[in-house]
Amino acid sequence: MNPKLAQKIAFSLLFLVTLIIILPVLMIVFVIVKEGASAITWEFLFTAPKDGMRAGGIFPAIIGTLSIVLCAVAVTLPMGVMAAIYLNEYAKENLLTRIIKLSIVNLAGVPSVVYGLFGLAVFVMFLKMGVSIIAGALTLSIMELPVIITTSRNALNSVPQSFREASLSLGVSKWQTIRHVVLPNALPGIMTGAILSIARISGETAPILFTAAAFYVPHLPRSIFDQVMALPYHLYIISTQIPNMPKNITYGTALVLLVLVLAMSVSAISMRIYFRKKKKW
Amino acid sequence: MVDKIIAKDLNCWFGKACSVKGLNLSVHSNEILGIIGPSNSGKTTFLRMINRLNELSNNFKYDGSLMLDGVDLKQIDTETLRKRCGMVFALPLPLPMSIYENVGYGPLRHGIKSKKYIDEIVEKSLKAASLWDEVKDRLDSSAMKLSGGQQQRLCIARTLAVEPEVILYDEPCSGLDPISTAKVEEAMVELKKKYTIILVTNNVKQASRVSDRTAFFLMGEMVEIGKTADIFLSPKDKRTEGYIMGRYG
Amino acid sequence: MFSRKVTDSIIEKLIFASGIAAILLVSLIFFFLLREGLGFFSEYSIKDFITGHFWYPTSKPAAFGILSLIMGSLFVTLGAAVIAVPVGVMAAFYISEVAPVSVRDVLKSGIELLAAIPSVVIGFIGMVTLVPLVRVMFDIPTGLSAFSGSLMLAFMAMPTIVSISEDAIRSVPWTYKEAALSLGATKWQTMYRIVLPAAAPGILAAVMLGIGRVIGETMAVMMITGNAAAIPESIFDPVRTMTATIAAEMGETVKGSMHYKGLFAIGLVLFVITFIINFIADTFLNRVKK
Numbered sequence: 160m161n162p163k164l165a166q167k168i169a170f171s172l173l174f175l176v177t178l179i180i181i182l183p184v185l186m187i188v189f190v191i192v193k194e195g196a197s198a199i200t201w202e203f204l205f206t207a208p209k210d211g212m213r214a215g216g217i218f219p220a221i222i223g224t225l226s227i228v229l230c231a232v233a234v235t236l237p238m239g240v241m242a243a244i245y246l247n248e249y250a251k252e253n254l255l256t257r258i259i260k261l262s263i264v265n266l267a268g269v270p271s272v273v274y275g276l277f278g279l280a281v282f283v284m285f286l287k288m289g290v291s292i293i294a295g296a297l298t299l300s301i302m303e304l305p306v307i308i309t310t311s312r313n314a315l316n317s318v319p320q321s322f323r324e325a326s327l328s329l330g331v332s333k334w335q336t337i338r339h340v341v342l343p344n345a346l347p348g349i350m351t352g353a354i355l356s357i358a359r360i361s362g363e364t365a366p367i368l369f370t371a372a373a374f375y376v377p378h379l380p381r382s383i384f385d386q387v388m389a390l391p392y393h394l395y396i397i398s399t400q401i402p403n404m405p406k407n408i409t410y411g412t413a414l415v416l417l418v419l420v421l422a423m424s425v426s427a428i429s430m431r432i433y434f435r436k437k438k439k440w
Numbered sequence: 441m442v443d444k445i446i447a448k449d450l451n452c453w454f455g456k457a458c459s460v461k462g463l464n465l466s467v468h469s470n471e472i473l474g475i476i477g478p479s480n481s482g483k484t485t486f487l488r489m490i491n492r493l494n495e496l497s498n499n500f501k502y503d504g505s506l507m508l509d510g511v512d513l514k515q516i517d518t519e520t521l522r523k524r525c526g527m528v529f530a531l532p533l534p535l536p537m538s539i540y541e542n543v544g545y546g547p548l549r550h551g552i553k554s555k556k557y558i559d560e561i562v563e564k565s566l567k568a569a570s571l572w573d574e575v576k577d578r579l580d581s582s583a584m585k586l587s588g589g590q591q592q593r594l595c596i597a598r599t600l601a602v603e604p605e606v607i608l609y610d611e612p613c614s615g616l617d618p619i620s621t622a623k624v625e626e627a628m629v630e631l632k633k634k635y636t637i638i639l640v641t642n643n644v645k646q647a648s649r650v651s652d653r654t655a656f657f658l659m660g661e662m663v664e665i666g667k668t669a670d671i672f673l674s675p676k677d678k679r680t681e682g683y684i685m686g687r688y689g
Numbered sequence: 690m691f692s693r694k695v696t697d698s699i700i701e702k703l704i705f706a707s708g709i710a711a712i713l714l715v716s717l718i719f720f721f722l723l724r725e726g727l728g729f730f731s732e733y734s735i736k737d738f739i740t741g742h743f744w745y746p747t748s749k750p751a752a753f754g755i756l757s758l759i760m761g762s763l764f765v766t767l768g769a770a771v772i773a774v775p776v777g778v779m780a781a782f783y784i785s786e787v788a789p790v791s792v793r794d795v796l797k798s799g800i801e802l803l804a805a806i807p808s809v810v811i812g813f814i815g816m817v818t819l820v821p822l823v824r825v826m827f828d829i830p831t832g833l834s835a836f837s838g839s840l841m842l843a844f845m846a847m848p849t850i851v852s853i854s855e856d857a858i859r860s861v862p863w864t865y866k867e868a869a870l871s872l873g874a875t876k877w878q879t880m881y882r883i884v885l886p887a888a889a890p891g892i893l894a895a896v897m898l899g900i901g902r903v904i905g906e907t908m909a910v911m912m913i914t915g916n917a918a919a920i921p922e923s924i925f926d927p928v929r930t931m932t933a934t935i936a937a938e939m940g941e942t943v944k945g946s947m948h949y950k951g952l953f954a955i956g957l958v959l960f961v962i963t964f965i966i967n968f969i970a971d972t973f974l975n976r977v978k979k
Contacts, residue, residue: 166877173783176776177796180847184803187814238711245708249701252498259712261971266715268898268967269960270905272932273722276939276956280721284944301718304711325533325595328491329546329602330523334697339549340535355805362807365907365932369939391809391908398813399912413810424805428798551693 188421191413198411207377212397213405217412222379223292223387224419227371228361230296230383231303236353238300239307243349246308247315248337267305272365274302279369293383295371299360306356314348315341347434354427362420364391390416442469444606444636445490445508452485452494452502459485461660463504467606472628472637474651474668476644478688481657483640484530487608490638491525492518508606523550526599530611532591534583534598539575542583542594546602561601569597570627589620596627607631609639613646625650644684648672656680719960726957729753729950738954744918746938746948753951755958757920761835761928762904764921765914768839769846769903774896776843777850781895784851785858786880797852804848812909815841820913827925833915835928841909846899853898853974857891858884894973901966905959907932931955 202216209215246263250256278298288294318341326336364372373386374396380387394412397404443466450463460482467473475483488494489506492513506513513521523546534542543562552558562579566572571593575586583594592612599607609628613621628637628650641647647654648668655665656677664677675681682688730738733753741754784796819840824832861884869879885892915927916937935952942949 162875162878166875169877170783170787173779173787177780177783177788179776180780180803180844180851181796181799183844184799184806187806187811190814190818191810238707241704241707242711245704249704250708261968263712263715264971265964265967266718268901268905268963268970269718270907270932270963272905272907272935273956273960273963274718276725276935276953277718277721279939280725280953281717285721301714304715308711321529321531321533322535324493324496325529325535325598326545327496328493328522328527328529329549329598330519330521331546331549332519332693332697334700335549335693339545344536358805362805362809364807364809365936368936391807394813395809395908395912398816409813413813416807417810420805420807421802424802428801432794432798 188417191410191417194407195410195412195414198407199414203408203411204415208375212375212393212401213403213408217388217390217393217415219376219379220388220390220393220412221415223372223376224361224390226292226380226383226387227295227299227367227389228357230292231299231360232353232357234297235300235303235307235356239304240311240349242304243308243311243315244337247312248333248341263305263308267309270365271302271363272368274298275366275368275370277301278366283370289384290369290371290373290386291384292371292380292387295367295387295389296383298366298370299363302363302366303356303360306359307353310352310356311345311349314345314352317348318344347430351427351431351434354423354430358420358423358427361423362391362416364389364395367392390419443467444469445506445638446510447486448505448507450486450489450502450504450506452489452500454485454494454497455499459660460489460502463662465655465662465665467636467638468653469636470632470634471652472632472639472650474647474654475638475640475657476642476647476654476683477657478683479642480659482660483657484610486657487527487610487638487640490606490608491522491527493522493527523602524604525606525608526602526604527608527610528592528595528599528612530614532588532595532615534586534591534594536582536584538580539583539586539594540579543597543601546598550602562597565597565601566594568600568627568631569593570623570630571597587620589616589623592616592620592624593627596624600631604635606636606638609637609641611641611643612639614642621646644686656683658683722953722957722960725950725953729947729954732947733951733954738951742920744934746942746951751947753947753954755931755934755955757918758929758931758934758955759958760920761914761918762930762932764835764924764928765838765842765910765930766900766903768835768924769842770896770900772839772843773846773850773899773903777847777895777899778854778892780847781851781854781858781892782880782884785855786876786884797855800848800851803844807908808845808906809908809912811841811845812912815909815913829925831915831927833913833927834925835914835921836924838910838914838928838930839924841913842903842906845906845909846903849902850895850899853895854888854892857888857895860891861887890973890976894970897966897970897973901963901970904966905932905963907936911936931959935959 204216205218206216207219246260275298278294282288282294282297283290322340323336326340367389371387372389372392376386376388394416397412398409445467447463447465450460452460477483485494489502494500535545540562543565544558547558547561563572566575571590574590586594613624631637639651651668653666654668654671656663658679664680671680672684675684738753738755740756741752742756743752743754744757745752784793788796815837820832820837823837865883865887866879869883910930911933914930916929916933917927918929921928935955939952
């Protein structure tokens with residue numbers, strides 16, 4: 160076959176295949192918005208479910224998810240970033256460090272349901288926290304730690320070594336160099352990674368299944384030791400466990416969850432594009 | 441003549457590779473000592489030993505002694521040492537901040553809080569690096585927007601701002617055009633009055649133009665050292681002569 | 690000067706402590722899984738566990754054979770890989786080598802958004818759109834089958850496969866391509882004769898990581914594959930995966946019972962499988978970097 164023609168056919172094929180991936184994404188968003196938009200009312204967003212979930216709103220689930228996620232972020236973000244600083248800036252390059260780095264990379268791939276088991280064994284049972292916001296949040300934060308550490312390390316690593324040398328050569332101390340030269344330049348990368356992580360844990364179900372989520376709690380959480388409803392778990396329940404569920408409530412719940420997660424992801428992605436264009440080095 | 445820096449029987453290694461062998465050398469106060477030699481001759485390694493930047497590498501080791509004003513470097517706290525021995529790198533290395541922030545960065549980190557005082561330091565340092573007139577109206581614009589030569593002089597100003605005693609130049613003009621090079625050299629000669637300067641360079645002519653004494657390094661060893669005129673006009677060692685004449689490089 | 694030293698050393702100690710704590714916490718996972726899982730194996734033989742056909746955790750006597758669950762995971766994963774690997778790698782080629790720059794950014798962002806959609810949302814959409822479609826198209830009693838699960842999972846593995854393959858393709862040195870193009874090869878010939886082999890280790894890593902993602906997926910699988918704990922005979926049979934078993938049953942177990950420990954043992958198996966997969970992928974990726 161004529162190589163020019165072969166190329167044309169091949170490229171069109173590649174294009175079509177790429178569409179196969181992208182179109183369903185648009186379709187999912189479109190279907191959920193179309194079917195779910197009618198459910199979105201003040202009542203839906205700000206009241207508790209009624210009639211065995213078949214009416215009313217999803218307010219407790221929204222608050223539950225927000226509280227779990229906020230607690231998780233408060234733990235995982237500072238810890239992850241500090242661990243990344245330690246590994247990237249302070250740790251000596253030796254066998255132990257290599258093993259640690261390798262385990263962190265690999266732990267990022269462990270299934271979320273396994274983290275759920277871990278949270279159940281450690282936080283719920285061993286530390287006797289019970290099924291609670293704090294147990295779920297800690298489970299999610301442990302799950303997200305490897306991801307935060309990895310993305311933060313990449314961001315720190317992308318700051319040129321020469322910047323560090325320039326600062327150190329002025330007699331500026333190591334920590335000041337990290338604080339005033341390395342961190343400001345790594346911050347956009349760390350933040351994008353962090354926001355994407357927050358988006359991810361907001362949508363996770365398996366890790367909170369046996370550590371935090373409750374089928375139905377009519378009131379809002381009073382402390383971090385309460386069980387809560389959570390959006391992703393609520394969506395799972397109403398779409399699989401409850402017969403004769405009004406369609407628009409299920410779609411509406413999916414829509415709220417999707418908007419929450421995609422809003423964060425979109426802002427993280429645009430932030431990254433913005434900083435990449437603005438990058439000075 | 442006071443010896444500012446004295447190296448005695450200095451050897452150093454990166455892993456197994458020995459990069460400086462049996463070095464004995466003294467640098468006088470207020471002179472420009474030029475160090476010439478082909479690449480991998482250990483001249484930059486020696487320079488980075490003085491402000492202990494080599495020690496950022498895990499596998500760096502050295503023995504022998506290196507003294508500043510008669511005190512062994514190991515006795516001096518790293519930050520103080522680096523403040524006293526400023527460095528200008530081969531490539532201009534402005535930090536990604538404004539011109540003003542670059543120069544003010546050192547003093548600010550060393551704990552000077554008065555804005556007025558830092559303003560003064562910035563102006564004084566930029567003037568000493570012959571950059572002031574070119575940038576005085578745009579101190580707040582990004583240092584990354586300056587030309588290569590201006591960036592390099594900015595780095596000199598940044599080094600001067602922490603008031604060092606010694607300035608270590610590591611091939612400071614390797615990326616610059618002739619006009620910028622002339623300006624950097626001009627600033628260097630001007631600075632000699634106040635500072636002790638070590639200039640590592642690949643450019644033999646540059647050493648002959650600005651340095652008072654010149655040392656020739658080859659494969660980690662110092663072959664010879666002497667008054668610049670003597671080294672260039674009547675080198676004692678055949679290898680020095682060969683290098684200066686451009687037979688190898 | 691003195692105060693700077695003190696602040697620095699306090700902060701550095703804090704960083705050190707955090708780093709160590711994070712690392713310890715993470716290594717705790719393995720310890721606790723092992724503790725609960727090994728408790729199970731002291732009472733039930735590993736051989737019966739892995740090769741037993743029947744998972745009847747609440748019968749008397751109970752049976753804890755996970756072969757059907759392993760087969761369920763295997764069916765769904767292989768099915769997903771067969772679809773996702775060629776599609777994902779082709780898309781990666783399109784994005785990195787063919788698409789114009791402006792289109793590339795849009796496509797990459799789109800794929801990243803796909804990665805962000807929660808699996809429970811994908812599971813829900815699969816239930817209401819894909820499952821009925823599969824039932825009608827293939828005329829089977831229920832659309833809740835390994836096949837539907839594979840389709841959905843292929844889709845969910847896409848972001849991993851595409852983005853990591855794309856990195857691998859882009860890291861092929863420009864000089865390779867230049868050499869081929871200067872000899873008169875077309876862009877397409879250069880792509881599959883030069884770039885594909887050069888990027889192969891990275892693409893392999895991408896495939897491994899994609900498969901790791903698929904094996905570990907829980908919610909969407911639980912909602913779509915029908916959850917029948919029997920060894921499937923065809924791709925259109927309902928299956929139950931290891932992940933779905935844990936998720937579906939853990940809520941109802943008595944804490945500390947054999948059933949509870951058995952689920953931890955499944956977790957341990959999953960942990961080991963995914964750890965090995967990631968380890969291999971990481972080895973490939975490191976080879977690419979060199």
